Amino acid sequence: MQYITERGAYSDAKIMAGYLKRMGISVALYPGNSKLPFLLKKGKPDMVINLVDSFKGNEFLASAVLGVLEMLEIPYTGAGLLGQSLNYNxxxxxxxxxxxxxxxxxxxxxxxxxxxxxxxxxxxxxxxxxxxxxxxxxxxxxxxxxxxxxxxxxxxxxxxxxxxxxxxxYIVGTEVTAVLLEGFKKKVYLGEIVINDESDGKYKFKKFEYVI
CATH class of the missing domain: 3.30.1490.20 (ATP-grasp fold, A domain)
Incomplete structure (x- = not known):
């Protein structure tokens, strides 16, 4: 099942690449697989927007991508190596x-x-x-x-x-997501997750959606 969410990362990357290109930023898409170290060495990106959350269906292996970025000293977005490793438990x-x-x-x-x-x-x-x-x-x-x-x-x-x-x-309440941006000053942005649940279930919450 984790392969399903892993496969969706490519479509997410294409959408994000479109936004960045409209901002005048040069973009290249790199697959999060065993070829990544060689592609990064060749491409030498200024920064990597990391969307990898699993590798070969294993979430723990996603931290290996961050290890590669750390060794190549390439800045990247998202949690650091320790934070992402902890996040999988x-x-x-x-x-x-x-x-x-x-x-x-x-x-x-x-x-x-x-x-x-x-x-x-x-x-x-x-x-x-x-x-x-x-x-x-x-x-x-x-x-x-x-x-x-x-x-x-x-x-x-x-x-x-x-x-x-x-x-x-189970707690009934408002679901909120938090985004931390680190730069010259740390900024935290909060956003409510609006649940558009049309099912007949008694409890309304964000569910897994698999769209072919």
Missing amino acids: KFLIKKIFIQNGIPVPNYQLFNTSREPINSTLRFPLITKLNEIHGSVEITDDSVVESEGDLRKRLKYLIGTYQQSVLVEE
């Missing part, structure tokens, strides 16, 4: 948030579908793959209201993707 990120005084919903990491449920968790709960992003498997079935439904969802996710699942209390 939702459970670890929550631990870091808590250590820095940032509140998060009550949560639990499940490695099997039979583990006891933490008594502090309150339904409804939302289930998320711990190491895959891009809203993969975020559907109407992601929010569960009973232990039976939770066990069923865990069995499906763990059995299908062979990885742990993060379960957290």
Whole structure:
């Protein structure tokens, strides 16, 4: 499934390239694969806008792209090598948030579908793959209201993707995304994610969309 979101990066890159060209900026598209180091050495770009979030379906390998950019001393956008590496583990990120005084919903990491449920968790709960992003498997079935439904969802996710699942209390509210721009002065921009959910589901949130 992660190959689907990986494939979408190329169309995103073409759209962004169009905007940059209209601004008078020279643009070249580089694939995030094993040929990248040689292409970068040959092209010698002034800066790389990094849109790679997985390589061969593996999100952890995306950090290798940043390693190449660091070694070639090419400036790039997005999180740094450490930040991006940490970002591929939702459970670890929550631990870091808590250590820095940032509140998060009550949560639990499940490695099997039979583990006891933490008594502090309150339904409804939302289930998320711990190491895959891009809203993969975020559907109407992601929010569960009973232990039976939770066990069923865990069995499906763990059995299908062979990885742990993060379960957290579902919170109804406004979804906001934050963008940090670093330059002479750091600037943070906040934007609301408008949910145009026309499904019959009880809970409205941003779901995975696969368009062929």
